[in-house]
Amino acid sequence: MIVSTNPQKYRNGDTHYPFRPHSDFWYLTGFKEPETVAVFSKKHYTIFLQEKNPAREIWDGERLGIAKALQTLDANQAYPINELKAQLPLLIKEATTLYYDFKACALDNDIIECLDGAKTQSLGEHLHEMRLIKEDNEIVLMQKAADISIQAHQLAMQQAKIGLAGLFEYEVVSIFDAEFRKNNAEHAYTPIVAGGKNGCILHYIKNDQVLNEGDLLLIDVGCEVEGYAADITRTFPVDGKFSQAQRQIYQIVLEAQLAAIACIKPGEVVIKPHQIASKLSNKA
Known part of the structure; x- marks a missing residue:
């Protein structure tokens, strides 16, 4: 299983857009630094990340670095991101099934090169089903x-x-x-x-x-x-x-919304609230 998060994007000059990790990557690793790749198998969790760089860290903030990655991220192996092309083919050479979703960025182009035509299955199809079930700490957030x-x-x-x-x-x-x-x-x-x-x-x-x-x-x-x-x-x-017309339309929408909320319960099909709201709105 291979999942990546994007490099930072330049806004202009030497200024970056605020960085946010890819949601799937963040969910699986809890790691928020850019330009990172995680590889999971039944036996190992390997992370590729940026190395420590004192000159850049003065400008952009502290990086976790390779030495702390194993303990902090609970990984089995950690490599600099610039070793991805050398190490990734070795990590996946015995894989019987590869799960991976391509994103349009230079880092994922490197991953595709490492896959060398190997067939993959969508990671998101499985992971997003997992993410539907929330743990207690997720519900708090x-x-x-x-x-x-x-x-x-x-x-x-x-x-x-x-x-x-x-x-x-x-x-x-x-x-x-x-x-x-x-x-x-x-x-x-x-x-x-x-x-x-x-x-x-x-x-x-x-x-x-x-x-x-x-x-x-x-x-x-x-x-x-x-x-x-x-x-x-x-x-x-x-x-x-509200004007009279505005109030009338607002009330129709409000009643449809309340009816949709009222039908929500364990075991109900996901589309049912939408169907109820649509039916009431169309009738009005």
Whole structure:
């Protein structure tokens, strides 16, 4: 089983985009440094990672390094990432089944070269089924992400009672920025804060238009805590008051949502809430 996480991406000059490890890699290793490959078999866990580099660490922060990797990551073997092409073929030469999912980056190009045409099966098909079952510590992190996100949404709604008309969408985004950072959380995805007709754009991320009295404001924002994300969408009036038509549509959606939530129980099929919400919405 081979799983990798991407190298860092340059934003411009010598500045990088903030790095986030690939979710599958993070789940299996708990390791958050870039440009890393993990290889698992029934007998061994091998990690390829960046070596210590005092000159770079002055700029980018401390690296774990090869010497500490075995104990910290509970690996059996650790190699510098620049030895991947030499060591990976030896690690997989006796494998009867290889699980691996390609990602478009230079590191995965090296992995493909090492595979030398060997057939692979999708790791994600199996791993994502595992990830559906959450352990207690995962549930704690998911709940924390949800709680922080809820608090931020409530702060935005409270501001609407005072009045958001005349403000810009990005000023509402700043409410979420502050609440997330205050709780050591990050945005789980690019925030969508869409006033008026912008709410009809499914992935509207410009967030730079003025909010007008009488319009609805759609907010699709959630935070991430240690790799676990919340995802919340709410819509409410910019000036805190629904028009008759807005209230009617809102009530239809709310009733469909509550009915969908009410059907959720152990053993129910996953698509059932969607079917109930769709049926009620279409009927209305």
